[in-house]
Amino acid sequence: MQTDVLSEVSSRTAERPAAGTDADKRRELGQFLTPAPVARFMASLFSTWDRDVHLLDAGAGAGALTMAFVRHFCQRRYRPERISLTAFEIDPALMPLLRRTLAQCEKECREAGIEFSAIVLNENFIEAATSMVSRDQFTGNPLRFNMAIVNPPYRKIRGDSGERRLLHQVGIETSNLYTGFVTLIGRLLTEGGELVGITPRSFCNGPYFKAFRAEFLQTMALKRLHVFESRTAAFRQDRVLQENVIFHAVKGGTKPDHVIISSSSGQPGGQVSERVVGYEDLVDPEDAEQFIHLTTNADQARARLAIGRLSASLSELDLSVSTGRVVDFRAREFLRGHPEPGTAPLVYPCHFDGHFVRWPKENSRKPNAIVCSAITRELLVPAGVYVLVKRFSPKEEPRRIVACIWDSSLVPAVLVGFENHLNYFHVNGRGMPMPLARGLAGFLNSTVLDVYFRQFNGHTQVNATDLRNLKYPTKAQLEHIGNSIPASALLQKDLDAIVEEELF
Ligand SMILES: C[S@@+](CC[C@H](N)C(=O)[O-])C[C@H]1O[C@@H](n2cnc3c(N)ncnc32)[C@H](O)[C@@H]1O
16 A cells, blocks of 8 residues: 555656646756655665654655655654654645655654654755855754755756856865765765765766765765666656666765675566675775776676776876867868868778778768868878777667777878767877787777776766776787787677686
8 A cells, every 4th residue: 555655656756747847847957756666775775773863855856755765764663753854846846746745754654653744945955055064164053964865866067057156165066966966965964874865877987076976985985886787777757868876875984894786677576686895896995086886796896806907007008098089060161971182081980890990981971081281180190000989889789898990001091080979099199009909909899898897887978088097908918919819800709708818
């Protein structure tokens, strides 16, 4: 019976036509409501037994998370005496639904002998919380909440927005609303306070979230993480194309020895697999970037071990990686469908053909050439051997990193242009020796690197920064891999065998 009410809250809000906010508005507000089974799972992760629960639900929507939380605590053998909720929700259209859910919470608490009270604030959480945080800093007021449950809105926040300015005023530098929410919630928790959240997993890696990770990992101890393996799993009804992670963290510096990482497909009834990893395997204390490694199975652990052992940085290899300089819509007047006198080859991802670029491409929708002129010169690089990597590759592709070699000896041209959907490896803006290029491309195309990379790359892009932050085999190892790769086409399993022999 109780499950029905919980499902009703979620399914009703996922459809929500009448009280509703239209699709554009929902997107703007980051309004992706948590399905009931996910909310239930999140509520089950809280571990302490405080008698007085001061719960924060920031971006409460229709109250699915609070409902699941209340229900979980009502069903516990040892129940709290009081649950005092503070809920923030910016969208007035959701207020009637939220109030209805809270009336249900009140009823169920009463039946379970728990006192329930709720403050519902139809306000912007960023405004309210930044003001609470700065008041607390000033007056030394005690912090407010010992528990928080959140599915924060996710949306980029522009550098010139009011939200960005407010966050900056309390020392939070972040470009996404969800990390702003989580940092503020962390600051509003008491020592030992618990936070359970569901967010995109993009915060686990990547340069944009470095400042977020620094504060979050310093002030909170991660205890449990759950990864959804499909990008559409948790929020199927809302067609969210993000890989999501659920985390349980406790405020305080003391890190646990071990952390549980579980994963599931996100389909109803799908299998859940679970691993216990040392905290240092989750976040390497030596890693200046403080990446959070979500290894959910033995293959991933093996890949982490193999890649984790590598020590050569790109600069130690005398290599650099850059994003292709030709942004085609800005250089439209210089693009040509086919090579002609006075042009240079222009390479797009569509020119990838196995380990080598095949150029020109007949019947291509993309141009094959770019005019060489004083204006375009700085967009082009000298002829040579370059390793190219696609910048966009959805998780569903066989490999996330797709590398290919441009070999100028196959094409009579003194300059070449790499389009902006590509990253290219080079030596000070010039090409590299072929054995190194073959080894580098082989390593980048290997399954072991792919498995490793997917652990912390939850989006569809492979940025030059991602490639810059990787560790590589030594130059000698790369050359050895390169020399072991036959000139003829190679099956993935044969390439993997060559690379793994070098790495393990
Ligand atoms: C991802 S939804 C989650 C809703 C609900 N907690 C759930 O799990 O179903 C995020 C919610 O935050 C609300 N929201 C967006 N920006 C907000 C802000 N600045 N302050 C308060 N709420 C906000 C949205 O309207 C939306 O209801």
